[in-house]
Amino acid sequence: MNVIDTSRPPERAAAKVADFKPSLLLSENHHLCPGCGEPVAIRLILEVIQELNLTQNNVCILGHGCYGSFIMQMDVDSTLCLHGRGPAVATGMKRMRPDVAIWTLQGDGDMASEGLAEIMHTAARGENITCFMLNNGVFGDTGGQMTAASVVGQRTKNTIEGRDAAYHGNPIKVAEILANMDGTAYVARGSVHNAASINATRKLIRKAFLRPMHGHGLALMEILTMCPTGWFVPPGQGAEYMMESLGKVYGLGELKDVASETETVNP
Amino acid sequence: MSEVNTHTSNPAARRKVTRGTVVIAADRCKGCELCIPACPPQVLSMSAGVNAHGYPYPELAPGCTGCTACLLVCPDFVFQIYRYDEPIVDELSAGEAQQ
Amino acid sequence: MSKMRLLDGSEAIAEAAIMAGMKFYAGYPIAPATELLEYFAAKLPTAGGVCINADTEIEAVNMALGAAQVGARAATGSCGQGLALKQEAIAEAALNETPLVVFNMARNQQDYFQATRGGGWGDYHTVTLAPKDLHEAVEHTHLAFHIADKYRVPVIFMGDNLIARTQMGTSLPVPELDPLPPKDWALDGKMGGTGKSRWIWTFGGGKAGNPGLGPDGYWRQIAEKFEHIARQEMRHEQGFCEDAETVVVAFGSGGKYVEYVVRELREEGYKVGYFRPITLWPFPGPALEAATRNARNIFVFELNAGQMIQDVMLSVEGRHRIKSIGGVSFDDSGLNIGPMMDARIIRERILAQLNGEPIRQLPISGMGAYL
Numbered sequence: 001m002n003v004i005d006t007s008r009p010p011e012r013a014a015a016k017v018a019d020f021k022p023s024l025l026l027s028e029n030h031h032l033c034p035g036c037g038e039p040v041a042i043r044l045i046l047e048v049i050q051e052l053n054l055t056q057n058n059v060c061i062l063g064h065g066c067y068g069s070f071i072m073q074m075d076v077d078s079t080l081c082l083h084g085r086g087p088a089v090a091t092g093m094k095r096m097r098p099d100v101a102i103w104t105l106q107g108d109g110d111m112a113s114e115g116l117a118e119i120m121h122t123a124a125r126g127e128n129i130t131c132f133m134l135n136n137g138v139f140g141d142t143g144g145q146m147t148a149a150s151v152v153g154q155r156t157k158n159t160i161e162g163r164d165a166a167y168h169g170n171p172i173k174v175a176e177i178l179a180n181m182d183g184t185a186y187v188a189r190g191s192v193h194n195a196a197s198i199n200a201t202r203k204l205i206r207k208a209f210l211r212p213m214h215g216h217g218l219a220l221m222e223i224l225t226m227c228p229t230g231w232f233v234p235p236g237q238g239a240e241y242m243m244e245s246l247g248k249v250y251g252l253g254e255l256k257d258v259a260s261e262t263e264t265v266n267p
Numbered sequence: 268m269s270e271v272n273t274h275t276s277n278p279a280a281r282r283k284v285t286r287g288t289v290v291i292a293a294d295r296c297k298g299c300e301l302c303i304p305a306c307p308p309q310v311l312s313m314s315a316g317v318n319a320h321g322y323p324y325p326e327l328a329p330g331c332t333g334c335t336a337c338l339l340v341c342p343d344f345v346f347q348i349y350r351y352d353e354p355i356v357d358e359l360s361a362g363e364a365q366q
Numbered sequence: 367m368s369k370m371r372l373l374d375g376s377e378a379i380a381e382a383a384i385m386a387g388m389k390f391y392a393g394y395p396i397a398p399a400t401e402l403l404e405y406f407a408a409k410l411p412t413a414g415g416v417c418i419n420a421d422t423e424i425e426a427v428n429m430a431l432g433a434a435q436v437g438a439r440a441a442t443g444s445c446g447q448g449l450a451l452k453q454e455a456i457a458e459a460a461l462n463e464t465p466l467v468v469f470n471m472a473r474n475q476q477d478y479f480q481a482t483r484g485g486g487w488g489d490y491h492t493v494t495l496a497p498k499d500l501h502e503a504v505e506h507t508h509l510a511f512h513i514a515d516k517y518r519v520p521v522i523f524m525g526d527n528l529i530a531r532t533q534m535g536t537s538l539p540v541p542e543l544d545p546l547p548p549k550d551w552a553l554d555g556k557m558g559g560t561g562k563s564r565w566i567w568t569f570g571g572g573k574a575g576n577p578g579l580g581p582d583g584y585w586r587q588i589a590e591k592f593e594h595i596a597r598q599e600m601r602h603e604q605g606f607c608e609d610a611e612t613v614v615v616a617f618g619s620g621g622k623y624v625e626y627v628v629r630e631l632r633e634e635g636y637k638v639g640y641f642r643p644i645t646l647w648p649f650p651g652p653a654l655e656a657a658t659r660n661a662r663n664i665f666v667f668e669l670n671a672g673q674m675i676q677d678v679m680l681s682v683e684g685r686h687r688i689k690s691i692g693g694v695s696f697d698d699s700g701l702n703i704g705p706m707m708d709a710r711i712i713r714e715r716i717l718a719q720l721n722g723e724p725i726r727q728l729p730i731s732g733m734g735a736y737l
Contacts, residue, residue: 002328003327003328004326004327004330004331006288006289006291006293006326006327007291007292008348008349009290010288011352012351012352012354012355013349013351014349015349015351015352016335016347016348016349017287018335018338018346018348019347020290020292020338020344020346021387024558024559026561026573027574028292028343028344029295029574031344032342033298034297034298034299034322034342034343035297035299035342037342038342039344040339040340040341050559052504052559053283055558055559056555056556056558056559057555057556057558058555058558059436059554061432070356070578071565071567071571072571072572073566073573075558075560075561075563075573076271076557076558076559076564077553077554077555077556077557077558077560077563077564078553078564078565079435079565079567080565080566080567080569081432081464082428082430082455085424085428085455088420088424088425088428088429088432089427089431089432089435090427091435092428092430092438093432093434093435093553094434094435094437095390095416095429096390096416096433096438096440097436097554097555098436100436100555102555111647117421117422118425120430121421121425123345124290125418142710144679153299163349169375192340193340194305195305195336228299231300235297235299236299236300236301236303238299238301239301239340
């Protein structure tokens, strides 16, 4: 095959249409595993923050999970809080700085397992914050154990034969619960398993920032992310595995939106 | 495989159009291969060799459209995307056109 | 300074906190800290602040952490049972340098260990202020926020149900305190995209291109900071110690009772003195050592099975006859200070120890409140 030299920008006249990283990342380097979906989701979030001119008006609260290491990469004011407590920390911040976009970056272990009480009560209070749950159905940071969001049948390091509902319990669908609560303005579930889903998710993330900024209440933006390491599949098969497992249980799209489409503009 | 212009009366003069290109930071690649099926014109394939960290990395063949799909799916920020001001048009041999 | 008002301790503390500029409080009802929450709920919104009735103690303290991290003076409160739930976040505040005030309106004096030893992970201590009455509680409320901001640390205000619920006349004076540095570390959200964005993180890692000290270096720095605070912030009160053969040590409300009894015994010719640690951490060990240099006996009065007595022993290193004259003592509800907090009983116990007589045990309070 005729391989093109891709080690440097083209000599022929061309326009750069997309850069390696979003400008709100300080470095492209990170220690997350091959095929991980989390950096893809983080790229989208940071790009939307820029699109909405929130770059110098936002604070991120990171939970505990692999994504937490991005506190060192993201060029936004941020804190890494106690496991699961992000929405509580965000509440204190938002109440003291109502004009700043406050957002949490959590995983399913952080939100659905350790931090279920915090997200539920924060949603019920209708805090005007945006909460992201990067859902890979597994504790990736500790090597692949069952979370509250692991789907029935899913093999993890402590459900070796697959999650058995009778023995290990059933998954908790945080988005579906929050969509039925007063206090939430926007609940959606996206995915990063292919380019089309990534582009669709970007649009959802945009609304997830806008609704709280307009005072409508809490936005929960769940994003299905691949964790091939935690699923024990080759990195290249992560996307397919995800849609065959988590994707069957966690349907994509908007679950709730209290605002009209016309409000999908810059704050 | 690659984008092939079939709207020509002469089969022997089939053309491959390359509208864009990418810069690949091969040393940053972790070899996950997510970009391979993501590429609509299917002009990415994994290298036979490996980078400094021991991972194979994507290589680009003619036919890139500069669509950014590879960049979107890449967890390791390996891609930078360019679109040419003027597309490159390669005349294909009969053998290549039949691939 | 406002005119004199008759207030209970909880209301006085709430007023003082608001005067100190506290803008955020989150709590969860628990006796005897409930009134503090109620007063804040009533008073804080009109003072431009926010009071949230959190769903758990844990949520409450983490809310306060968030409020403090964006630069507001923030606090949470509970009693010992709730303090136990908040310990992880108190450790977090110590290790990620968030100024935070925790009002512990204790039910008794059994929270000494969990306040002074650090109930969470990591090498830290919690500055603990133990007022003896409402007047000092007002002063300590201001001081707690000041120390928290000065060193970016959590501070425990160690009250009790006597302080919370006893009414006294107060003009709510504001103590004069040194000016504080600006909170240029606060996460105001304005530094995104500048390459100098801020972070608050217990692991001390920085940003790509501007790495912090890393966990090892950062935690050494934190430990050094607490050593510095220990040298700077020891506070105590003492009386009649110069020629005292016996010094009685007590903290908080107990200290006030002991002071009363010691004055009484002095008038009767006994060579006794009193020593009251005002900061439980840092424990004023050098001052205690100096105050007891000429004494033979150190008696420790605390309503627990012997917690502060360990710090007393560490401070004087065995040159004295150190005896506990306190003990566990609750009322029959289990929620309040028991009958041992009584000047007559303290007097009886000091004299018994001086005379080498056995200490009379108090009858058990029983379950009267429940039966």
